[in-house]
Amino acid sequence: MTDTPQPGKIHCRTIEGMSQTNYFVYIPSETTDQRRIFYTVHGISRNAEEHIHGFIAQAERYGAIIVAPLFLKENFPHYQQLGSSATLERADMAFDHVLQDVHEWLKIPPSPMHMFGFSGGGQFLHRYAMFNPKRVARMVLAAPGWYTFPDPGQKYPYGIKSTLEWPNLKFSMEKFLQIPTLVLTGDEDDQRDKDLNKTRKIDCFQGLNRIERAERWTAAARALGRAYNIPTDFKMESIPNASHAYESYLAHPPFAQQIFDFLFEAQN
Amino acid sequence: MDIQFEPLQKRRLDQAKWAYTTRRINRDQNFQLLGGTLIPKAGDLVLARVDELGQHQRLELVTSRRASLYEEDEIVVVYGNRYAPDQFEGIVPDHLEPCRLVAAGGVAARLLNRHDRVKTATRITPLGLLADDKGYRINLSSARLPKAEQIDHKPLVLVVAGTSMNSGKTTACANLVKGFVRQGIKVAAAKFTGTGAGADYRALVDAGADPVFDFVDAGYVSTYRVHRDVLLDIVMTLGAEMSSNKPDVIVIEVADGLLQRETARLFAIPEFTDWIDGVVFAANDALGAQAGVSWLSARQLPVFAITGVLTASPLAQREAHDICGLPVYHTNALAQKSVSSYVYSCLKFRSQKQSISNPVREEVG
Incomplete structure (x- = not known):
């Protein structure tokens, strides 16, 4: 695939394979800092290009390239859980192809990555980080509906125990716990809306809404960090007036800046 | 006379x-x-x-x-x-x-x-x-077994302590042993304090620990009202005997609650505490878990998980998790390979960190 990178433009690239994967890339108009690649993963509205638009100002300010994969519903209906099984529709593997293409096309190192995921994208992101903790430098999860808890007593994707569909899982939790992680929730995102997974299994263990679930997951990660005697940096922040709509997060002016500040603060 | x-x-x-x-x-x-x-x-x-x-x-x-x-x-x-x-x-x-x-x-x-x-x-x-x-x-x-002056080999050492009698310590120990054995890990186990009881000893044997000892093997019928030197003797004797079998992990049960005099005394013996890589705390309720974790943490003892009778109640589990900030494992789940592998990984990780920060801890005594 050939395409000359053009600063100040959104590129759409397609990777052919078992399942076609598209992704969007934005290259800043002025200078580009090769260390600053911002990966953003959409929610179930699959608005990858909109994600790019929402962060262009920060990309210009930080000299950061933005990469936004698009997981089409027909190819990756369960991208939030990385796939429907270890062998079917693996969105994380498709994402790895995106990384490889970005690496070859823009000559930038594929990892460690600074990543953001919204809603279903937050689900994808924290699970991707559990499977590949060495690749993720820092991450921001905004409003995931539910989580994979670092609990070996519960089966994946609820916990990290292997199943028939996901056999032989082995996670390096001590590495995962060392990823600085910010969980953002809208302070009005406590509704049990139609998109929220309301199964009893999730309600009883994770909580009744996205705020409770975020609190419990963050606490569980911190607790396991304490068990490993690892100083963890898992924290939660609230976005004022935000419900679950992506626009309501963007409507909070410091939202995008807050994400970049957290992801790239160590590089400033 | x-x-x-x-x-x-x-x-x-x-x-x-x-x-x-x-x-x-x-x-x-x-x-x-x-x-x-x-x-x-x-x-x-x-x-x-x-x-x-x-x-x-x-x-x-x-x-x-x-x-x-x-x-x-x-x-x-x-x-x-x-x-x-x-x-x-x-x-x-x-x-x-x-x-x-x-x-x-x-x-x-x-x-x-x-x-x-x-x-x-x-x-x-x-x-x-x-x-x-x-x-x-x-x-x-x-x-009794011969007295030992030092413990040569240093396997991973996991201690189970609790809020009181009947808080789930013996079940937790047996399940931990079973979980490790299921992973192919060689486990030795012992009960260091309490009163001679075959059920506790057999629970460890039945779970697959080998060898298994209790203070009776060190020549004591119970540890109530014994001097600190007796507790040290038990630590050294049983510790050396277990270590000489070169297990990967040693699981130790400490009887009664942390407030029991001899239990508290045992946790004040440096030869014992320096030897430990991790403590799992068994509690009857969340408040007891909080008190126990605080007690152990205040003495810089490496408590890293909670289990016990309280885990029969999901709500008590949640309370304990929230207040203690530690993973809470259902007592029965400790026997699962999936859970046990994380307990082992946690123990090993902590042990490696400790070795880096304190490289001279090859021998006890």
Whole structure:
């Protein structure tokens, strides 16, 4: 695939394979800092290009390239859980192809990555980080509906125990716990809306809404960090007036800046 | 001092029920019965007659089988001090007068206190102390493992402590052992404090630990009212014996609650605490878990998970998790390979970190 990178433009690239994967890339108009690649993963509205638009100002300010994969519903209906099984529709593997293409096309190192995921994208992101903790430098999860808890007593994707569909899982939790992680929730995102997974299994263990679930997951990660005697940096922040709509997060002016500040603060 | 010797027929001794606490004594020897104005000591073997059944209507034999007791049965048990908040407090009497059976494992003592919900202790009459053919009284210390000055090998060491008696420690220990064994990890296990009880010992054996010891192997029938040096002796003796078998992990149960005097004393012995890589705390409720975790953390002891009776309640689990900020594992889940592998990884990770920060910890002693 050939395409000359053009600063100040959104590129759409397609990777052919078992399942076609598209992704969007934005290259800043002025200078580009090769260390600053911002990966953003959409929610179930699959608005990858909109994600790019929402962060262009920060990309210009930080000299950061933005990469936004698009997981089409027909190819990756369960991208939030990385796939429907270890062998079917693996969105994380498709994402790895995106990384490889970005690496070859823009000559930038594929990892460690600074990543953001919204809603279903937050689900994808924290699970991707559990499977590949060495690749993720820092991450921001905004409003995931539910989580994979670092609990070996519960089966994946609820916990990290292997199943028939996901056999032989082995996670390096001590590495995962060392990823600085910010969980953002809208302070009005406590509704049990139609998109929220309301199964009893999730309600009883994770909580009744996205705020409770975020609190419990963050606490569980911190607790396991304490068990490993690892100083963890898992924290939660609230976005004022935000419900679950992506626009309501963007409507909070410091939202995008807050994400970049957290992801790239160590590089400033 | 008026001492009487009486030869003992082998047949009579064979018919007597020998308690679990006597399991290290060689029965293929000639015994005499010592009577008179003797002052028993903890660990002395005593032949006694059952007078009236009370709380303990069965006696754990050396095989750990719980044999039914009948009035007028003759039993061989051991004088000792007993600390059991859910049952009895007993101490070694200063005479051979009638006393009580205060533990199913076979402990004779003078009864001091009993829990409201238990019957009074079974009444027994000592017939005399057991002595060898030279007339020396037989004490558990005569059949103990050799004393050790140091522990050479350093496997991973996991300790299970709890809020109190019956908080789920023994079940947690057995499940931890089972979980490790299921991963192919070689496990040794021991109970360092408490009162000699076959059920606890057998639970570890049944789960697959090998070898398994308790303080009886170090020559002590119980650890109530013992001196710090005795606790250190148990740590060194059992620690060295287990380590010499080169297990990957050692699982240790500490009896009763952290506030029990000897338990607290054990956790103040540097030779013990420096040896530990992790502590799993068993609690009856979330408030107890919080108190225990705080108590251990204040002493810089590496508590890293919570389990125990409280885990039967999901809400209590959540409370404990929230207040303690530690993973809470259901007691039964500890036997699962998936959970156990993370407990092991946690233990190993902590051990490596500790070795880096304190490289000179190859030997204890």
